[in-house]
Amino acid sequence: MIDQDERSEILENSGDIVVSASAGSGKTTIMVKKMGIELEKIKDHRTIGAITFTVKATEEIKKKAGKNIKKPFVVMTNDSFIESEIIRPFIKDAFGKDYGNDYSVEYGNKYQFDKYSSGLKQLKNKNILGSFDDNKLNFNFKVAHDILDKSKAAQEYIKAKYSWIFIDEYQDSDRDMHRFFMKLKNELKIKLFIVGDSKQAIYLWRGAMSNIFKLLDDENFSFYELVTNFRCDKEIENYANLFHNPKYYMHFDKNVENVVIKNFNNFNSFYERRDFVGFVDKFKDLIFEKTLDLDKEVTIIANYNNDANKITELLNLEGFNFVFIPKTPIDEGIPNGNLLKELALYSKNSTYTIYDFLENTHIDARIRTRFEVNSIIGKLKKDKNLVPDIVEEVVSDLANYLGLSIGVTVKYN
Known part of the structure; x- marks a missing residue:
């Protein structure tokens, strides 16, 4: 692995650590390994704590740790902790x-x-x-921080119990959470192991800070980055590194199996753009130059249904055999259309719960959020409420709550 040295250093480093790790990079695995190593070093009554955002994440850590870690440790959600x-x-x-x-x-x-x-x-x-009433303020963590300020007993208890605190998905922390965790590190001298990925910050609507990792720059952490991805093809990983981790980009002088081509047509007018003038000729050039092999499957992706349909017609008139696959109305240009799909599932599928909705839309599943989202969309579980006015009201209320734009016109046959 191109980041093997960093992975080894993470396990050996005994100081405060920040690990930037994308989905599929094995972040939970390395966090659990580190937990086991630090637990074995503890020779007194103390333990370590692992803090996550969701119950599902705590269960994943327990499951992975249970196979290798024999000493007791604590795993909780942020709020529960x-x-x-x-x-x-x-x-x-x-x-x-x-x-x-x-x-x-x-x-x-x-x-x-x-x-x-x-x-x-x-x-x-x-x-x-x-x-x-402001989602971006966190009363629970303000209270916890205040208690640690005022209660000597609370300070002594936390210091006596925990040697390390491991914090997952740190990119979703808000200002009050960050202030609390830095208090554990700087005043109570508890070691922190922080894992996160700024590219996955999806809770800005409820106070998560887009510059959270920038704030950690001044906190005397050792920083590491995991770039090897175990969920995708190595060429996709290399392509991603070109944008996010250029130092890990690998240039191949020899032939490779897959090539990504970003080709621009220089249209001289609106009408040329509308009719894709010259597109077929450029496509034929790619075949003639053997850049494209028609014995293999070829997919052309367009932004709009009309464009995809026009391209299909033009190519098939020249003897090619392309099939036009249209987007659904929800897919076609609607911001955050995935929320509408999940709302449809929630309203029509009796086994689809609020937990499924939160997980599939990647909405924070903490108790307060679950309660508030359910209070907004819960009425869609009743058939009598599936009328345009109520559906539009639910979509509007949900968009306002999440701070998102959802453009939709509700139509019924």
């Missing part, structure tokens, strides 16, 4: 006996607020932990 390890045990010590540790967690609109002091007042007087 701060609630069970910091907020509930130490809220009275930090804020006073008027705060109960048997509070309930509520995410309904009636329990939301705009100020931190209002959230604390509700927590104190009503024994309810609510949330900010």
